[in-house]
Amino acid sequence: MVLSFVSGVVTRMGDPRIGKHLLREEGEVVVDEVTHHWFAYVRPALETGLALVLLVGSWFVDVHVAWALIVVAVVFLVRAGWMALGVVRDRFVITNMRVFRVHGVLSQSLATMPLSRILDISVQKPLHGRLLGFGHFCFESAAQEQGLRDIRYVGRPDDRDLAIQRVVQRAGLRGPRVPN
Numbered sequence: 543m544v545l546s547f548v549s550g551v552v553t554r555m556g557d558p559r560i561g562k563h564l565l566r567e568e569g570e571v572v573v574d575e576v577t578h579h580w581f582a583y584v585r586p587a588l589e590t591g592l593a594l595v596l597l598v599g600s601w602f603v604d605v606h607v608a609w610a611l612i613v614v615a616v617v618f619l620v621r622a623g624w625m626a627l628g629v630v631r632d633r634f635v636i637t638n639m640r641v642f643r644v645h646g647v648l649s650q651s652l653a654t655m656p657l658s659r660i661l662d663i664s665v666q667k668p669l670h671g672r673l674l675g676f677g678h679f680c681f682e683s684a685a686q687e688q689g690l691r692d693i694r695y696v697g698r699p700d701d702r703d704l705a706i707q708r709v710v711q712r713a714g715l716r717g718p719r720v721p722n
Contacts, residue, residue, distance in 0.1 A: 557631075558631050558632075558633050558644045558650065560572065560575060560644060561645050563635075563642065563652060565639065567627065568639070569638070569639075570637050570638060570639045571637060571638050572635060572636070572637055572707055573636045573637055573638060573705055574635070574636040574702060574705050575633055575634075575635050575636075576633065576634040576635070576693075576696055576697070576702060577630075577632075577633060577703070578617055578629050578632060578654070578694075578695040578696075578697075579652060579676035579695045579696065579697040580641065580697075581630060581670075581671075581674055581676055581695055582629045582694070582695035583626060585622075585625060586622040586623070586625040586626040586629070586714055587622070588620060588677075589618045589619075589625070590618070590619060590622045591613075592618055593614075593615040593616070593618035593619045594615070596611045596612075596614055596615035596618070597611070597612065597615045599611055600612050600615070603609065605613065605677070609619070609691070614721070623676050623692060624647065627647050628646075628647050631644075631645060631646065631647055631650075632644075632645040632679035633645070634679075634696065634711060636694045636702070636705055636706055636711075637709075638655065638709055638712075638713065639657060639713075640653065640654055640655060640656045640657055641654070641655050641660070641681070641690065641706065642654035642655070642690065643690050643693065653690035654690065655681065655683055655690045657709060657710050657713050658713075659683045660681060660682075660683060660706070660710065661682045661683055662681075662682040662704055663679060663680070663681055663682070663706060663707075664680040664682070665677050665678070665679060665680075665699045665703050666678045666679075666680065667699060671699075675698060676696060676698075676699065677699030677700075677705070678692060678694045678696065678699075679692070679693040679694055679696055679699065679702070680693075681693075685695070698704065
């Protein structure tokens with residue numbers, strides 16, 4: 543009972559509600575909703591581990607020192623939880639009309655780019671990303687400043703890049719249209 547309640551709260555907190563940003567009456571549909579690769583959670587996990595080490599260590603030191611370790615551990619736990627929640631709520635969405643990114647915990651930011659404005663997509667795969675199956679997207683558009691430039695820790699970046707290229711091709715924005 544308690545576990546299902548906690549699971550429901552975490553699910554609601556982690557859902558950025560992508561559907562409310564879609565232009566459904568215009569026929570917009572989601573092609574792919576991209577969450578971060580598990581590697582994006584490594585830093586929050588390491589900070590959580592450090593906090594647990596500090597909490598266990600507080601049992602074996604003088605009481606006057608233990609409170610400081612506990613305070614530092616709580617700070618690390620809160621920070622790790624906040625970072626993990628930020629990663630969960632960060633979504634990159636590919637639709638048949640545009641790409642957009644929704645992110646933020648307390649306040650939510652939305653950056654969108656129509657498919658027609660995408661000039662170039664660079665996919666960067668560092669060595670550890672190639673080994674673990676993630677990469678980073680860098681969008682180039684006609685605009686100088688944009689809110690949708692770097693998307694980090696994208697799982698299966700080659701598949702996602704091909705999905706974007708297919709959507710752009712089917713929309714007739716690049717080259718001759720290929721029948722389905």
